[in-house]
Each structure stands twice: as structure tokens, then as C-alpha cells.
Amino acid sequence: xxxxxxxxxxxxxxxxxxxxxxxxxxxxxxxxxxxxxxxxxxxxxxxxxxxxxxxxxxxxxxxxxxxxxxxxxxxxxxxxxxxxxxxxxxxxxxxxxxxxxxxxxxxxxxxxxxxxxxxxxxxxxxxxxxxxxxxxxxxxxxxxxxxxxxxxxxxxxxxxxxxxxxxxxxxxxxxxxxxxxxxxxxxxxxxxxxxxxxxxxxxxxxxxxxxxxxxxxxxxxxxxxxxxxxxxxxxxxxxxxxxx
Amino acid sequence: xxxxxxxxxxxxxxxxxxxxxxxxxxxxxxxxxxxxxxxxxxxxxxxxxxxxxxxxxxxxxxxxxxxxxxxxxxxxxxxxxxxxxxxxxxxxxxxxxxxxxxxxxxxxxxxxxxxxxxxxxxxxxxxxxxxxxxxxxxxxxxxxxxxxxxxxxxxxxxxxxxxxxxxxxxxxxxxxxxxxxxxxxxxxxxxxxxxxxxxxxxxxxxxxxxxxxxxxxxxxxxxxxxxxxxxxxxxxxxxxxxxxxxxxxxxxxxxxxxxxxxxxxxxxxxxxxxxxxxxxxxxxxxxxxxxxxxxxxxxxxxxxxxxxxxxxxxxxxxxxxxxxxxxxxxxxxxxxxxxxxxxxxxxxxxxxxxxxxxxxxxxxxxxxxxxxxxxxxxxxxxxxxxxx
Numbered sequence: 299x300x301x302x303x304x305x306x307x308x309x310x311x312x313x314x315x316x317x318x319x320x321x322x323x324x325x326x327x328x329x330x331x332x333x334x335x336x337x338x339x340x341x342x343x344x345x346x347x348x349x350x351x352x353x354x355x356x357x358x359x360x361x362x363x364x365x366x367x368x369x370x371x372x373x374x375x376x377x378x379x380x381x382x383x384x385x386x387x388x389x390x391x392x393x394x395x396x397x398x399x400x401x402x403x404x405x406x407x408x409x410x411x412x413x414x415x416x417x418x419x420x421x422x423x424x425x426x427x428x429x430x431x432x433x434x435x436x437x438x439x440x441x442x443x444x445x446x447x448x449x450x451x452x453x454x455x456x457x458x459x460x461x462x463x464x465x466x467x468x469x470x471x472x473x474x475x476x477x478x479x480x481x482x483x484x485x486x487x488x489x490x491x492x493x494x495x496x497x498x499x500x501x502x503x504x505x506x507x508x509x510x511x512x513x514x515x516x517x518x519x520x521x522x523x524x525x526x527x528x529x530x531x532x533x534x535x536x537x538x539x540x541x542x
Numbered sequence: 543x544x545x546x547x548x549x550x551x552x553x554x555x556x557x558x559x560x561x562x563x564x565x566x567x568x569x570x571x572x573x574x575x576x577x578x579x580x581x582x583x584x585x586x587x588x589x590x591x592x593x594x595x596x597x598x599x600x601x602x603x604x605x606x607x608x609x610x611x612x613x614x615x616x617x618x619x620x621x622x623x624x625x626x627x628x629x630x631x632x633x634x635x636x637x638x639x640x641x642x643x644x645x646x647x648x649x650x651x652x653x654x655x656x657x658x659x660x661x662x663x664x665x666x667x668x669x670x671x672x673x674x675x676x677x678x679x680x681x682x683x684x685x686x687x688x689x690x691x692x693x694x695x696x697x698x699x700x701x702x703x704x705x706x707x708x709x710x711x712x713x714x715x716x717x718x719x720x721x722x723x724x725x726x727x728x729x730x731x732x733x734x735x736x737x738x739x740x741x742x743x744x745x746x747x748x749x750x751x752x753x754x755x756x757x758x759x760x761x762x763x764x765x766x767x768x769x770x771x772x773x774x775x776x777x778x779x780x781x782x783x784x785x786x787x788x789x790x791x792x793x794x795x796x797x798x799x800x801x802x803x804x805x806x807x808x809x810x811x812x813x814x815x816x817x818x819x820x821x822x823x824x825x826x827x828x829x830x831x832x833x834x835x836x837x838x839x840x841x842x843x844x845x846x847x848x849x850x851x852x853x854x855x856x857x858x859x860x861x862x863x864x865x866x867x868x869x870x871x872x873x874x875x876x877x878x879x880x881x882x883x884x885x886x887x888x889x890x891x892x893x894x895x896x897x898x899x900x901x902x903x904x905x906x907x908x909x910x911x912x913x914x915x916x917x918x919x920x921x922x923x924x925x926x927x928x929x930x
Contacts, residue, residue: 329553336560343567350571354578361585375922384922398925405681405694405927407657537695537924 353519356467357528360517363424363465364530367416371511371534373399375411383505384538387441390480390497391471392417393511394441415439418481419451422468422518428460436460467518474525475516483512510535588689590637592926594646595691598682601628602648603697606678607916609806610699611650611663620648640685647683653696677920683929690929696920702785704842704909705778706865706884709735710742711759711901713773716871716890717747720754728893729755732882732900741901744768747890754893759901774867774886782844785913786819793820796828807913810839814862817913819844824851830879831857840864840883840905840912850889856881856897863905 317325374384374395387394396411398404413429413436427436437459445451455461470479480497486507488494495512499505512533520526602620611617618624622644629645639645652661655668657679667675676699683692711729712718720728731741742760743749744767755761762768786792789808793799799820802812809816815834818841822828828845835841841864845854852870858877866872866881871889878896883905885891893899 336557336564340560340564340567343564343571347567347571347574350574354574358578358581361581365585365588369926373924373926375925378922400928402928404925407653407679407696407923537919538922540919540921540924 349520352521353526353528356517356519356521360465360468360515360528360530364513364515364532366426366464367424367513368532368534370397370399370414370416371395371513372537373397374536375538376506377411379410381502383502383508384536385484385499385505385508385511386413387415388482388484388499388505388508388511389444390482391444393482394436415441416464417444417454418468418470419455420448420471421451422466422472423455423463424465424468424481424515425455425458425461426464427458430460465515465517467521468515469518469525469527470514470516475527479514479516479529481514483514484508485510485512508536509539584687584689587638587687588691591684591686591689592691594632594637594686595682595684595693597631598628598646598648598684599680599693599695602650602680602682603917603919605648606650606680606697606699607914610676610914610917611678612674614663617650617662620650638687640690641688643683643685643690645685648681650678650680650697653677653679676914678917681927685929692927692929694923694925694927696923697917698920699914699917701911702781702913702915704912705775706906706909707773708903708906709739709901710744710773710884711755712743712745712884712891712899713767713770713886714744714872714891715746715770715888718743718745718749718754719874719890719892719894720749720751721894725896726751726753727756728897729759729899730901731756731758732902733904735901735903735906744773770886770888774865779844779846779867782817782842783819783821783846785915786817786844789817791817791819793818794822796820796822796826799828807839809841810835814841814843816841818842819846821846822852823847824849826851827853827855827873829855829857829876830862831860831877833860833862835863837863837882837902837904838908840908842867842909844868845870854887856893863902865906865909 371393374397376384377396385393385395392415394413394415397414398409398411401409403409412432415427415436416424418424427439429436438457439454439459445454470481483495483497484499485493485495486499486504486509499508510533513531515530517528517530518525519528605618605620609618625646625648650662651657651659652663652665653668654661654666654671664674664676664678666672667677677696679694680697681692681694683690720726729743735741740760741758742762743755745761745763746767749761749763752761783792790805791808793802799818800813802809804810804812809818814830820828822845824847843864843866845852845868847869850869852868853873854866854868855873855876856879859879861880861882863882865884865886867886869888872885872887872891874892874894880898880900882900882902884901885899
């Protein structure tokens, strides 16, 4: 090698500047922290997004379901051809009533109201059943008692006349809350003319005294995770019991 | 500059990618949040629409209370112009106009079978198209934004229940003076009460001439006559007074009452006709000297004074159809006058001269359905309909 070239090469190597090991390590650590923050933020946002969507849908479904129940219950009316009250069964987990709500042509006073039932099952779903064929009975539904076993409940949901799920993740009876919020409560006029509240009212002569129904739904907006409750409550005044 | 030009790496691209993903997620979240806010808004609008529809039903009931449609065209005005006042009660910011149709629409029609919406007066009933039954269908629809609610109900008008006992031609808390120079009997039965009810006169004091009433009228005197509370109780007087005040038929001077204008069923001809309550100062006299009311539309005239110091005076030959009540006494006529119905005086009744009291049971019974107070919902007829 020529002395001139070797000298040039040595000079260039001396002039090269780079990162020290410490600088590289610091850079890596900073980059690691930033990357971790970004990833954590990303997943947090993703979770938040997923929760917002799911809880929003659940809240919306619960609200719509509650509104539907209120509208049907306040519209219930007595079938004048039967010795029965407008509310045929008044229990804390289910209610059975006569109504023409949302029926085509119900402006005709001669239209006979049909049976509609709302029932809350152990799986947290409120279902709506309807006497579609107007034969005076909701087929495959036990109007008088609550099916104890999960199999029977499933059978009702599968084959109950006009059945459809209205609200899900209702946790009133999950045992997580004490005291248990009752789904349906009934206010009625007692023998002394006073307003009283009861979770269940038996016999026609007592059910004709029902004036309003309170609906209280506790809905889990974050199912399968730490519960986040939406507490919805409304009261349906039976318009057909009013005279003013 | 030279060193920068040689820099290499993908950190910036990575960061831009991550930031873009975060931005998209954030934006989507904002969109969802807005969507739920919109849903909440729609829920509120739906609830408000229903509430306003119920308010419209109440408004319709109020209008029918004030003017029950007894004949074609005789009902209350619920045209668009009339509903503007109703609309003005609800701010457009909180209660927006509907996308289609009107904000509010109220209609009423008779409860005939089948329903004929062109019959907007109480023409008949569901069983007889020509027998009015005081019932009408009332329908209200309200629209807000994209929501609408429609409610239908049957309404029925109620009447002031007088509770006046049948068969009492005259009650006086004092004496009954009647020596009218051969004009007896002056108390007759024009229309008898229902079978089983005896027509009578009740005089707490004495009757100066027993021939004052016809042979078919029983005379009860002294303790057997009872008290004014049995015939025209304080509760009835208070109720009539309150009713008169509500409908502009309460007066504090005789001249104001006599010159009062007609007021629908409350006073078909003005003056002392219909329901008329006059509370007067001591020593006031009120003279009846025209024909007031009719058998079909009887009235009640009350002359009140806390000290019983007032006089109901029968003037020249005319008739009063209905019930006359006074805290004071009834003076002898200044001419022939006939009362078709019933006379009640807390004090003396002097019918010397040529005035007559003819008990008319049609008058008394019709007073029970004479004045409608308001309309109310008929239970079990309320329905929420699909909006049209």
C-alpha cells in the first residue's frame, strides 16, 4: 500500500463518529417505553371501544325493551266478554295482560284485545309472548307458574307462542344485589281506598284494583367481565283504569 | 446535513401507522357516542310526543266540556287555527315540528256503530243512531321530528247532580200565608212525581189557610216538615254557588243579574234564566216579572243573604220554570205569577193574591241533567293507535 493512501484511510477512520453503547441502550429503552405506551394505549382504546359498543347496544336494547313493556302495560284493557281483569297474571317475574297495542286496525273499538306476556328467565332474558291466533291462550307457556328447570325454560322460549327475546343480561335475580330488585311491582287500591304496593297479586277481584305497574330492570352492560349495571325503572299507569 | 441524509429506519412510518390507527379508533368512538346521544334524543322525543298527545286529549276534553256538540256544527273548534294556541304552549326548541303532518291534530266524532267520522256531534249511541248518549270518540295525534303518537278514547260528559228531593212543592222555614180571597188552592200538581212518592208541602211554622194546596198534596207542618237541609242542603247551595261563580252566573246585585247576557246552557236567555245565584245586601228585593226558562230547560234561582234579610217578589203575570230558593222570605205577588217546579224559603212564604206554585216533576228531574260539568274518560276505551 502506498504511504499516502494508508495515511488517508487512517485519517478517515479517525473522523468517523457513531453512537456509544450507552447512547444505543438509552435509545432502546426510550423506544421500548414509547412502544409499550403506544401498545398499551392501543389495547386500552380497543377495549374501551369494544365496551362502548357492547354497553351501548345493551343499554339501547334495555331502554327499548322497557319502553315497549311500559307502552303495552299502560294500554292493557279488559275483555268485556270475559270475567277477567285487564292484567290476567300479576307476578314479580312475569305479567300477563290483554292489549291491542300496535295491532293493525285497533282504532276499531270492536277489536278484541289479545294476551301478551312478559317473563324474565334465569338466563337473564326477558321474553315477550303473544296469543297470535287469538284463541285465548298463549300456547306452550305456563301462565300460572314459573318453570323451575333450565330445560323447561328453554322449551318455553323455543316453543312459546309468538315468543321473542326482548332484553338480555337482566341480573335482577342473579343474587349479586341485595335486596333483590323485583322486576314487576303493582300498586293497587285496597279495601280502605288506600294505594298499596305488592310484588304479586292473586285473584281477579284483586287484579281489577291494579292502577299501575312499576318495572325495575337491572341490566349488566359488561357481561362476562366485572359487572357494570344500568339501573332502569319506569312506571306504567293503566290508562284504562282512569276516568279523568 | 450530510449525516442526516444518510439516516435510515422505519420508526416514523411505524409511529404514523399507530397514530392513524388510534385516530380511526378514536373517531369511531366519537361516532358511536354521537349515535347513542342521538338515540337518547330520539327516546326523549318519543316520550315527549306521547306526553303531548295526552295533553292534546286533555285539551280536547276541556274543549268538549266547554261546548258539548249537541247538534251539527255546535261543537268546539279544533281546526288548525284553533290548535295554534295549543302549539304555542310547547317551545319549538324542545318540541320540534314534525317532518310530515301537523304538530297536533284533534278530532271528535260520535260513537255510532259503525263509526262515521263525519258525524261530529252527539247524534246517537252505539246501539241507537238517534238516541244521544253523552258519549263521543276523541282522537289526538301529535308529531315531533320523526316521531308521532296517536291516542283514542271514548269520553262522556257528566252532569251536576242536584239531588233535589222529588215531590216537595214548597218548603218554608216560617209560616205559609195564603188567604187569597178565594183563590185557593194555589199549590197544585202539574206533573206528579214517580209512583210511590207523595207530593207535599213542608211548613215549619203554620199554614194560615189549609185550602192553600190541592187535596192530593200532603201538608207537613212543625217538626214533621224537617229542616231546609232535607230539601235544599247547604252543600247543594255551596255547589251551585261555586258552579255559578265558575260560569259567570254569580251576582252581587239584582240589577246585574237581571241584565246579564245569555250564556249558553247556563243562561239560555240571560237575566234570571238558567242558573242564577244572587248574593245581595240586607233589605234587597228581587222581583220576577218575566217568563224564565221552560219545562225542557228549567233553571235554579237562588237569592242569598246571610241575615235572611231579602225578599223574592213575584211580579206581574208570568212564569218561572225551575226551583226558587231564598234565604229570606217570599213576598205576595204583585200580579199573577206561576212557579212551575218548587219553591224553597228559609223564612216565611206569602203567596196571598194570585200567584201559584205548580209542582212539576219533569222540571225537578231534568235539573239533574241540566248542566254538564266536564267530560271524563270512559274506562276501558283508551288505546294508543298507530299514527296516521
